[in-house]
Amino acid sequence: MCRSLGNTPETKPNMKFYRNFFLYAIGHTFLFAMSHSVYGQSSDIQVYFKKPAASFQEALPLGNGRLGALIGGNPNKDRITLNEISLWSGGVQDADHENAHQYLKAIQDYLVKGQNKEAQELLQKQFVAKGAGSGSGNGQNVPYGCYQTMGDLFISWKDTTTAYLDYHRTLNLEKAMARTTWKRNGVTYTQEALISIPGNIMMIRITASQKGKISLSTSMSRKENAIVESRGQGLVMTGQLPNGKAAGLRFAAGLQVLNKGGKKSIKGKEIEILNADECILLWTAATDYNIADYTKRGADPEQVVKNNLLEAAKQSPLQLEKAHVKAFGSFFNRNRFYLKGASTEVATLSTPERLIRYAKQLPDPQFPALYYNFGRYLLISSSQRGSLPANLQGLWAEEYQTPWNGDYHMNINIQMNYWLAEPTGLGDLADPLHRFIAGLVKPGMKTAKAYYNAPGWVAHVIANPWGYTSPGEGAEWGSTLTGGAWMCEHIWEHYKFTNDKAFLAKYYPVLKEAANFLSAILIEEPEHKWLVTAPSNSPENTYIMPNGFKGQTAMGPTMDMQICREIFGYSIAAAKILNKDQDWAGKLSNIRERLAPNQIGAAGDINEWLNDWKDAEPQHRHTSQLYGLHPYEEITPWGSPELANAARETLKQRGDGGTGWSKAWKINFWARLGDGDHALKLFQQLVTPVDPMSKLNMHTGGTYPNLFCAHPPFQIDGNFGGTAGIAEMLMQSHGQDNVIRILPALPANADWKDGSVKGMRARNAFVVDFEWQNAQLKSGKILALNGGDCRVALPENTQLKDQQGKIIARTKGKAEVLSFKAAKGSSYSFQRD
Secondary structure (H helix, E strand, O other): OOOOOOOOHHHOOOHHHHHHHHHHHHHHHHHHHHHHHHHOOOOOOEEEEOOOOOOHHHOEEEEOOOEEEEEOOOOOEEEEEEEEOOOEOOOOOOOOOOOHHHHHHHHHHHHHOOOHHHHHHHHHHHOOOOOOOOOOOOOOOOOOOOEOOOEEEEEEEOOOOOOOEEEEEEEEOOOOEEEEEEEEOOEEEEEEEEEEOOOOEEEEEEEEOOOOOEEEEEEEEOOOOEEEEEEOOEEEEEEEEEEOOEEEEEEEEEEEEEEEOOEEEEEOOEEEEEEEOEEEEEEEEEEOEOOOOOOOEOOOHHHHHHHHHHHHHOOOHHHHHHHHHHHHHHHHOOOEEEEOOOOHHHOOOOHHHHHHHHHOOOOOOHHHHHHHHHHHHHHHHHOOOOOOOOEOOEOOOOOOOOHHHHOEEOOOHHHHHOOOOOOOOOHHHHHHHHHHHHHOHHHHHHHHHHHHOOOOOOOOOEEOOOOOOOOOOOHHHHOOOOHHHHHHHHHHHHHHHHOOHHHHHHHHHHHHHHHHHHHHHOEEOOOOOOEEOOOEOOOOOOEEOOOOOEEOOEOOOHHHHHHHHHHHHHHHHHHHHHOOOHHHHHHHHHHHHOEOOOOEOOOOOEOOOOOOOEEOOOOOOOOHHHOOOOOOOOOOOOOOHHHHHHHHHHHHHHOOOOOHHHHHHHHHHHHHOOOHHHHHHHHHHHOOEOOOOOOOOOOOOOEOOOOOEEOOOEOOHHHHHHHHHHHHHHEEOOOOOOOEEEOOOOOOOHHHOOEEEEEEEEOOOEEEEEEEEOOEEEEEEEEEOOOEEEEEEEOOOEEEEOOOOOEEEEOOOOOEEEEEEEOOOOEEEEEEO
16 A cells, blocks of 8 residues: 555644745845846856747756756746656566577578578577567657656646736856746746755745735646645655566655745645745655665655655755755866857847857857756756766656657667766766666576577667667667677776776676677678677668668677677776786787778778678768777877868768767767867757748757757757767867867867867866967966876977976977876876976
């Protein structure tokens, strides 16, 4: 039986909260007025609207990594979309064909003989998921499940006959607070909202410039699988989602309203406030998803909701706000990017107006910084320790059947979500991703046995919170077998950015077993005797064989080979660092040397498949053959110029079109090639304004009015990938040499000629601040978190000094790479003469 949230002693009105609430009004009014005088006009940390949201693509996102909300800000009837990141239908399922491995040799033999058509037909019959798989991207009512909205919170105002005036709605990215103001009948109304990381609660404060002017009702609603009822001082929503035809995950949400002045009453499923001076809404939600073990049920969600509300009531609203701002700022202010130019024309413009203006390439130096800050804001808001990783929509969704199930696509999308984490100082927020990867190992071992009769673990293209590692249900996309190995890159990257050996030791078995799987399933191709994967495909793309067959199933697609080289390489390195498994590492090194290499085709581009076959879609949105350029680092302009030139040619042939995330990936590609102008061109395309009501095709992309990426539809990886691309334009530290390269792809655009960055992270645990003028690096500082060898590329006539001001190295008449031994905790400065 569910525990009640009704009239128990614990849920009676908390008088301390009420006393603090009245004191809060004075202090908060001053605090918020002061904060907005300082920050409200800053065009690099504010998303601004002059009208209420007509769709969620115009709403302002709030989140704390667990709870999410989209603030519409309608002064008549405000709809606030609610989310909880673990609210998933479906459950643990057996989607593996246990005897699929019996057909593996036959499929591979067909591929070796060049009979790809027969291989693909057999694969589709015997080598896909058992059952419905992902439900063809519509898994709401099958065991795969889908991410779903928690529902809506409504605020309905009593006086709506008189028109409202002077409307403003803003999201302060630094404070993670949404603020809506308007006037009606001479009264100024203000609605402020936040979702607290430490409190795991949403607080909405509504005030008026005159006493007794707040009259409204508020309610929660969900269209299916839920009931809403009044209990004690508030409302409770409870429900259970389906797991196919069975019962699945349970959830709950709670809403309480505290008023100053006036009268409060509960009428049916609504809380009514009449003639109040101000009021505060407290909302929270939970599910019984068990983050520690998804095969078991977690804590009672009703009890969690009850406890969260009780804890919130022990604090004053001012305390809740201060704790929230402090917690969020501890992440947000680690890293900042400034472009120093200013444009007076944008000072009074809304964000949608700025988008339109920026599309015309009119000056707006702060806009790239705003987009960069918004991407970091979204990651902080959708990925926190102890929760699930950010999904295809971060955690913001209004649908019950989210696009593509709102799941974890491992052929780029979830990985792109976390590209910005390490370089922008948010590496600890990748913890949910690291834990998620580790959670795939056990089911992935079962899948590896079923399909490949191989040791180790595998995950293919799609995953969910229920440990799905099977192939997809379609041969044309679902048999890519390097999704899990690609995910492992984030474990190695976190080590590279932190040099945390304890972290590496903890996750080393995940890396090792992923490498074990790939090394076990390689076969020898007949022409060069290279070792290749089979069967696999190059994500979602189609080749044309010389005999005219158009297919996807292949052996040794280039991306697979690059991922094999990468995971074998860092598994070998990890074994050496940890002084483990040296014999195993030596054998793996021998296998690595036999992998099919990158090949340059007749057209001067990098081949996507083992053979130089034509593309059925030459400008396909995936450019998987350039994985070695980004995010892997085996192709660099300084280390492999011939391949870098071929990568450049590949991008020219592929074109600049594509979905939102596709354009974002290309920003990173061009930045890695040192072409800031082309990277900026792609960024300008990425932020092309899109009407939420428009019908888009898969080659359009763009950005919605609230800066969400228009994939289409909304998909958050474009935001995260675009932010990562800007970071790559500003600083890089990849490659065999791990040299810190500052401003490697600075655009020639006038908006970018003067700027500064603080808190950028470099591999080998360095924090870098720097400033530039007239497109030339001027000065900077390097902080060594762990110490060790540091290499930094600096322009001519630049001095490098230690913490005491002593010159330890300098460049003279040309740019050079300076090397020095950094002491842990020490900082080093550089200044151009």
